[in-house]
Amino acid sequence: MALAIALAGATASAPTRAHGDDVQVVRAWFDDAHKVDAVAPLLGHAQVDRAKGLLRTEADPWLRAQLIAAGFRVELDRAASDTLQRTAAAFSAATSGARAIPGFACYRTVEEAQDRLDDLASTHPQLLQMVDIGPSWQWQQGSGGYRLRVARATNSAIPGPKPALFVIGSIHAREYTPAELLLRFVEDLVEGYGSDADATWILDHHEVHVLVHANPDGRKRAEAGALWRKNTNSAYCATASQQGIDLNRNFPFAWNSAPGGSSGVPCQDTYRGPSGGSEPETEAIAAYATQLFGDHRGPLLTDPAPDDTPGIFMDIHSYSQLVLWPWGFTEDPAPNGTALAVLGRRLAAFNGYTAQAAIGLYATDGTTDDYTYGELGVASYAFELGTDFFQDCQTFENAIEPTNRAALRYAARVLRAPYVLPAGPDTTQVRAEPDLILAGDAATVVAQLDDARQQTGTPPFSGPVPAVQPIASAAAYLTPPWLPGATAQPLQAADGSFDTPVEAATGAIDSGALAPGRHLVYVQARDSSGADGPVGAAFVEVVAPEDAASIAGTVTDIVSGAPLVARVEIGPWQTTTAADGGYARVLRAGSWPMQVSAPGFETALEPALAVAAGDALTRDVALYRTCAVLDDPVEPAAVSPFTPQAPWQKRAGAGQDGGAAWLQSASGDYANNLDIALASATLDLSGYSSVSLRFDQRCNTEADWDYGIVEVSGNGGGSWSEVFRCDGETQWRTVELPLPQLDGAANARVRFRFTSDTAVRAPGWAVDNVVLSAGGAECRAGQQPPVSIDAFDATPAQIVAGDIATLAWTTRHATACSIANSSDASVHTIAAPDLASGTFAVSPAQDVIYTLSCDGADGPVTAETLVIVTSPPPVAILEFVAMPPTVAQGEGSTLAWTTENATACSIVADDGGAPYVVASEDLAEGSLLVEPEVDVAYTLSCDGEGGPVTALAAVTVMPPLPPAVFDDGFETAP
Numbered sequence: 001m002a003l004a005i006a007l008a009g010a011t012a013s014a015p016t017r018a019h020g021d022d023v024q025v026v027r028a029w030f031d032d033a034h035k036v037d038a039v040a041p042l043l044g045h046a047q048v049d050r051a052k053g054l055l056r057t058e059a060d061p062w063l064r065a066q067l068i069a070a071g072f073r074v075e076l077d078r079a080a081s082d083t084l085q086r087t088a089a090a091f092s093a094a095t096s097g098a099r100a101i102p103g104f105a106c107y108r109t110v111e112e113a114q115d116r117l118d119d120l121a122s123t124h125p126q127l128l129q130m131v132d133i134g135p136s137w138q139w140q141q142g143s144g145g146y147r148l149r150v151a152r153a154t155n156s157a158i159p160g161p162k163p164a165l166f167v168i169g170s171i172h173a174r175e176y177t178p179a180e181l182l183l184r185f186v187e188d189l190v191e192g193y194g195s196d197a198d199a200t201w202i203l204d205h206h207e208v209h210v211l212v213h214a215n216p217d218g219r220k221r222a223e224a225g226a227l228w229r230k231n232t233n234s235a236y237c238a239t240a241s242q243q244g245i246d247l248n249r250n251f252p253f254a255w256n257s258a259p260g261g262s263s264g265v266p267c268q269d270t271y272r273g274p275s276g277g278s279e280p281e282t283e284a285i286a287a288y289a290t291q292l293f294g295d296h297r298g299p300l301l302t303d304p305a306p307d308d309t310p311g312i313f314m315d316i317h318s319y320s321q322l323v324l325w326p327w328g329f330t331e332d333p334a335p336n337g338t339a340l341a342v343l344g345r346r347l348a349a350f351n352g353y354t355a356q357a358a359i360g361l362y363a364t365d366g367t368t369d370d371y372t373y374g375e376l377g378v379a380s381y382a383f384e385l386g387t388d389f390f391q392d393c394q395t396f397e398n399a400i401e402p403t404n405r406a407a408l409r410y411a412a413r414v415l416r417a418p419y420v421l422p423a424g425p426d427t428t429q430v431r432a433e434p435d436l437i438l439a440g441d442a443a444t445v446v447a448q449l450d451d452a453r454q455q456t457g458t459p460p461f462s463g464p465v466p467a468v469q470p471i472a473s474a475a476a477y478l479t480p481p482w483l484p485g486a487t488a489q490p491l492q493a494a495d496g497s498f499d500t501p502v503e504a505a506t507g508a509i510d511s512g513a514l515a516p517g518r519h520l521v522y523v524q525a526r527d528s529s530g531a532d533g534p535v536g537a538a539f540v541e542v543v544a545p546e547d548a549a550s551i552a553g554t555v556t557d558i559v560s561g562a563p564l565v566a567r568v569e570i571g572p573w574q575t576t577t578a579a580d581g582g583y584a585r586v587l588r589a590g591s592w593p594m595q596v597s598a599p600g601f602e603t604a605l606e607p608a609l610a611v612a613a614g615d616a617l618t619r620d621v622a623l624y625r626t627c628a629v630l631d632d633p634v635e636p637a638a639v640s641p642f643t644p645q646a647p648w649q650k651r652a653g654a655g656q657d658g659g660a661a662w663l664q665s666a667s668g669d670y671a672n673n674l675d676i677a678l679a680s681a682t683l684d685l686s687g688y689s690s691v692s693l694r695f696d697q698r699c700n701t702e703a704d705w706d707y708g709i710v711e712v713s714g715n716g717g718g719s720w721s722e723v724f725r726c727d728g729e730t731q732w733r734t735v736e737l738p739l740p741q742l743d744g745a746a747n748a749r750v751r752f753r754f755t756s757d758t759a760v761r762a763p764g765w766a767v768d769n770v771v772l773s774a775g776g777a778e779c780r781a782g783q784q785p786p787v788s789i790d791a792f793d794a795t796p797a798q799i800v801a802g803d804i805a806t807l808a809w810t811t812r813h814a815t816a817c818s819i820a821n822s823s824d825a826s827v828h829t830i831a832a833p834d835l836a837s838g839t840f841a842v843s844p845a846q847d848v849i850y851t852l853s854c855d856g857a858d859g860p861v862t863a864e865t866l867v868i869v870t871s872p873p874p875v876a877i878l879e880f881v882a883m884p885p886t887v888a889q890g891e892g893s894t895l896a897w898t899t900e901n902a903t904a905c906s907i908v909a910d911d912g913g914a915p916y917v918v919a920s921e922d923l924a925e926g927s928l929l930v931e932p933e934v935d936v937a938y939t940l941s942c943d944g945e946g947g948p949v950t951a952l953a954a955v956t957v958m959p960p961l962p963p964a965v966f967d968d969g970f971e972t973a974p
């Protein structure tokens with residue numbers, strides 16, 4: 001299947017070439033590694049796989065002829081060449097200017113980088129200074145050019161001496177990614193100072209020196225599309241397009257010392273210059289490094305630098321995904337080679353690159369890192385970023401920049417002893433819980449400890465894989481542990497004992513005496529070999545009670561109401577809700593953004609939470625779920641939203657879950673020369689935001705040659721951009737890719753693209769459980785929270801007829817509510833302001849069931865409450881008597897009564913007199929004197945429940961007596 005290139009019979013000795021014309025990416029196969037050394041001086045850049053006998057490089061017809069003449073079998077890498085041609089076309093179509101590289105918006109130009117650093121230095125004068133270290137070649141010549149300017153980042157308020165990191169970028173001009181990576185590294189540190197704990201202590205106690213553009217003259221040509229490598233020195237080569245000195249072969253240590261390590265032919269890409277250090281760029285960088293680091297190594301090649309030598313030098317290149325250390329000019333190991341390998345493998349764990357001594361690639365001499373290590377003894381590295389000179393921005397943003405910035409951060413943390421500290425466990429994810437306390441309160445610190453994170457491959461010249469030991473101990477410090485008087489506060493293993501290489505640690509910190517303000521807490525761990533690792537840090541803030549407030553609440557799923565374990569960030573502080581969704585914490589008065597997030601849910605943001613001292617705030621937050629806009633469980637029976645281009649297919653039993661997975665063959669390994677897509681149909685994502693793709697995968701391909709690639713399109717497949725690339729992975733893992741470029745896209749597509757080259761097959765890229773999810777208005781519209789009635793009660797639940805009961809309710813998410821009366825079928829409509837909670841007074845005459853009905857999503861819902869109405873007891877006349885019942889004429893009798901439950905009583909005489917109305921205070925018990933002339937019947941009438949009732953009492957009036965006749969014989973006088 002190899003596509004051999006027909007070549008003109010060029011001769012190996014002719015150094016004439018039309019640089020830039022017809023450049024293709026080729027694979028050159030060799031059967032003898034010495035062939036690589038023979039052509040190495042001709043190669044500006046190459047990927048070399050010695051085990052495979054394969055070299056890959058950009059080559060014009062002249063170089064292709066050289067490779068063939070040297071005994072290589074040469075074939076075209078058509079996909080990579082097409083990309084190269086397309087890039088070239090984009091440049092020729094654009095008008096080149098000082099700003100912005102056509103088609104590569106993520107890479108700032110020389111001028112843009114300078115402006116940005118000047119701005120940063122003027123806004124952060126205590127943290128960043130720009131240091132002029134010398135001229136470029138063109139500047140020196142008086143023909144334009146630039147000053148080389150180092151960004152020196154450190155907190156100048158804290159005096160040194162401090163260990164230093166010196167990083168340079170894009171010394172090879174066409175390497176776009178290094179300069180931008182370094183610029184962001186500086187921005188991240190300087191802008192993170194004060195909020196990012198590690199950035200803060202790094203700048204307090206270390207120095208970071210960054211030369212973003214080490215070859216600005218050359219870079220300016222590369223920004224116009226030239227595959228320019230060298231500086232622009234025109235003194236030695238007559239052909240304008242081939243001029244310049246390879247600055248990374250010009251350094252005055254072991255200059256021109258290795259067979260094939262550089263070229264003496266001025267027009268060639270690795271021309272080393274007339275003498276070591278001949279170029280002003282080289283001179284400036286070498287002098288700056290020497291002044292910065294001093295000399296720590298003896299004169300012999302075999303003299304090691306002392307183990308406690310501080311400082312690191314790094315030279316960032318692209319491409320090939322490599323972490324390299326000295327030597328490059330000899331196969332003898334560097335005298336500090338073992339320690340260099342340990343740090344190199346630690347760094348490579350961040351970016352996943354191959355870690356090896358530089359000679360493992362091919363011989364190089366006069367390089368930057370051989371100089372800084374060889375002359376000064378300082379730990380020195382070269383990175384080869386990514387997979388392209390003109391790397392696409394997606395890959396840079398998603399893969400190269402974050403992983404390599406993390407590697408640089410690690411380097412910045414071990415500067416105090418880079419030959420020692422990397423042997424110990426790393427300390428990450430340090431945080432204080434809580435991260436803000438009232439003065440005098442307690443806090444704990446938690447951290448992840450990891451002795452195992454390192455690149456474990458064994459490429460040529462990588463040295464043995466360092467042993468990994470269990471964590472032995474860890475401690476927290478309130479001052480940097482290396483300072484005199486630092487007090488260790490021992491931490492414990494979260495699982496009870498330190499016995500594995502990866503542990504979580506926790507422990508109380510002595511926070512009681514801390515004054516109000518922000519404090520750094522440092523954590524350092526030791527492994528069982530006794531090696532201490534680099535420190536990690538977190539802030540703990542102490543607030544005076546008079547400046548403090550509190551906040552509490554619950555985070556729930558807006559649809560189900562279920563509690564969520566969510567991250568609650570308020571200003572610089574964060575906390576995690578408990579299993580019941582609840583959180584409660586102390587705040588400092590101020591105005592803070594509040595953000596609540598949980599996996600699978602849309603993040604809720606309150607831009608400015610106003611907090612006054614003494615406040616006790618409540619914030620309950622209900623989160624919307626994100627929606628699956630595309631879901632492929634990849635099971636045989638399920639219809640897939642993806643269209644597979646053969647031989648993509650669902651293979652049963654190949655999934656992580658034991659079911660099916662997408663693969664590139666029905667069985668066994670994939671075929672060679674594949675470039676096949678598994679593409680979604682067009683999706684309308686209008687109204688959606690926070691789009692992200694999640695899938696399980698095992699990318700078991702030939703590393704560095706066969707790839708799984710995820711691409712997205714916002715125009716229905718008209719053009720695609722890469723968002724993810726994988727190769728050489730034997731383990732399943734879950735990949736989560738934010739895809740902001742698809743937010744709101746009406747014609748969005750996603751595809752899984754697999755490419756294989758001409759040789760070496762492997763099991764392939766298994767893809768399973770693919771979900772494209774998104775939030776936004778369109779997603780929210782489909783998940784209105786259901787209406788619910790949380791309470792509906794009558795108080796009191798039982799009344800005496802005529803009394804009043806109060807109906808009270810609380811509801812959620814109701815759009816309308818009403819209360820129906822079972823007795824009279826009347827309906828009371830609840831006013832909108834009272835929907836969530838309110839009261840309604842009722843006074844039923846009899847037992848009534850009141851039904852509250854509320855409308856809303858998933859509604860209506862109802863709730864009932866019963867009001868029991870009891871009757872008052874009936875009116876009764878217990879007694880109504882006349883005393884005495886018989887009177888003589890002219891005498892009085894007393895009517896007396898006792899009643900129950902009477903509301904009104906009156907007494908009527910049957911002699912026709914006016915009724916007597918009993919005063920209310922006499923209703924229950926009373927009396928009335930009467931003096932009837934004749935016999936009278938009195939009727940007491942009382943009203944009340946069950947009334948009226950009556951009772952009768954009569955008074956008999958005795959007539960006057962006749963004259964008395966005494967039987968004693970005497971007669972009274974008339």
Ligand SMILES: [Zn+2]
Pocket residue numbers: 045172175317318319
């Ligand atoms: Zn380079």
